[in-house]
Amino acid sequence: MRIKGSAFPPNSSVRHSAELDTSQAGFVSLIVDDETIRCDVNWIEISVPVGKLPIRFKLPDGWMFVAERSPQISQWLKANKKSGWVDKIEGNVFAWVFSALICLCVVIGSYHYLLPWVSQKVAESVPDYVAIALGNKVLDSFDEHWEKSQLPVNQQQQIRLRLQEHLTQLSPLPYSIEVEFRSSDMGANAFALPGGKIVVLDDLVKLAQSDQQLDSILLHEVGHVHHQHMLKKLVHSSLLSVGVSLLVGESSGVIDNLAGLGVFFLSNGHSREAELQADEYAKQSMLTIYGSSESMAEMFELFRAQEWVEVPEWLNSHPDFEQRIEAARE
Numbered sequence: 001m002r003i004k005g006s007a008f009p010p011n012s013s014v015r016h017s018a019e020l021d022t023s024q025a026g027f028v029s030l031i032v033d034d035e036t037i038r039c040d041v042n043w044i045e046i047s048v049p050v051g052k053l054p055i056r057f058k059l060p061d062g063w064m065f066v067a068e069r070s071p072q073i074s075q076w077l078k079a080n081k082k083s084g085w086v087d088k089i090e091g092n093v094f095a096w097v098f099s100a101l102i103c104l105c106v107v108i109g110s111y112h113y114l115l116p117w118v119s120q121k122v123a124e125s126v127p128d129y130v131a132i133a134l135g136n137k138v139l140d141s142f143d144e145h146w147e148k149s150q151l152p153v154n155q156q157q158q159i160r161l162r163l164q165e166h167l168t169q170l171s172p173l174p175y176s177i178e179v180e181f182r183s184s185d186m187g188a189n190a191f192a193l194p195g196g197k198i199v200v201l202d203d204l205v206k207l208a209q210s211d212q213q214l215d216s217i218l219l220h221e222v223g224h225v226h227h228q229h230m231l232k233k234l235v236h237s238s239l240l241s242v243g244v245s246l247l248v249g250e251s252s253g254v255i256d257n258l259a260g261l262g263v264f265f266l267s268n269g270h271s272r273e274a275e276l277q278a279d280e281y282a283k284q285s286m287l288t289i290y291g292s293s294e295s296m297a298e299m300f301e302l303f304r305a306q307e308w309v310e311v312p313e314w315l316n317s318h319p320d321f322e323q324r325i326e327a328a329r330e
Helices: 071-079 085-090 093-125 126-140 153-167 202-207 209-225 229-248 253-291 294-304 321-329
Strands: 002-008 014-022 027-032 035-040 053-057 064-068 178-183 190-192 197-201
Touching: 002 027, 002 035, 002 071, 002 202, 014 064, 014 126, 035 294, 093 229, 126 229, 153 178, 153 209, 197 202, 197 209, 202 209, 202 294, 209 253, 209 294, 229 253, 253 294, 253 321, 294 321
Parallel strands: 178 197
Antiparallel strands: 002 014, 002 064, 014 027, 027 035, 053 064, 190 197
């Protein structure tokens, strides 16, 4: 059998039309122009066959013969035991299914175990000054849309002092807590930023019917600081976005939008877990400070009463209020 292809002399890129004669058992002959180069099969370096990529035959004297993949070449490679393991897997349906299952397990395992572990380690290694600077930057961006608080200055200071007094009864935090007050049309809410800043919106203070109710939410945000949720979420979302982009293989059009949507849903699941951890921190803190977490459950009931549209749990970054109320009263 003769295989048509191209030949390249030693240390040269000059292409020559050539044929590889494989009719002799145990030997091959490279025929280039009027020259024939005979060689033992065992002395030839053959590239690993992958898919339909060209096959390269390198002779001991440096000549290189390149031919397109064909059934004849595949048959000769198999007969001379030159087929690679990749080539064998490509033709094995069971191997394809097994490989797909392995890849799926790796992806799922990486998301549930490796990604949270890496996020935690990276967040813990971020210097304090970087986290604080990041929190200041986020607050500056929020201030482009928010307004200064309308609460009396003495009321703001009382809330700050009361929280600082509470913190003396709790375990040390990775950052010092700074409470900032802002006015916004976002309603009753509070946010923990990287570096220990907690932003409290005026409507949250107005919604709370007692100091204990307000403190329960402030302690919830302190819980986010305690667990470094903001830094972990930032790292987690960044790694997840890169991972999804690598999996889909492109970054434009519909695929990009679907990838972004997938990251949104997966990140929400991570947020719900963080909210439950912050709830547990606030509950234990309320028990330490006040001896009861009932005010926390009452505050969640006030939040629930303000919800105008019921959002499905899989679309919401926070757990269901019924679940949180029940947990606070356990």
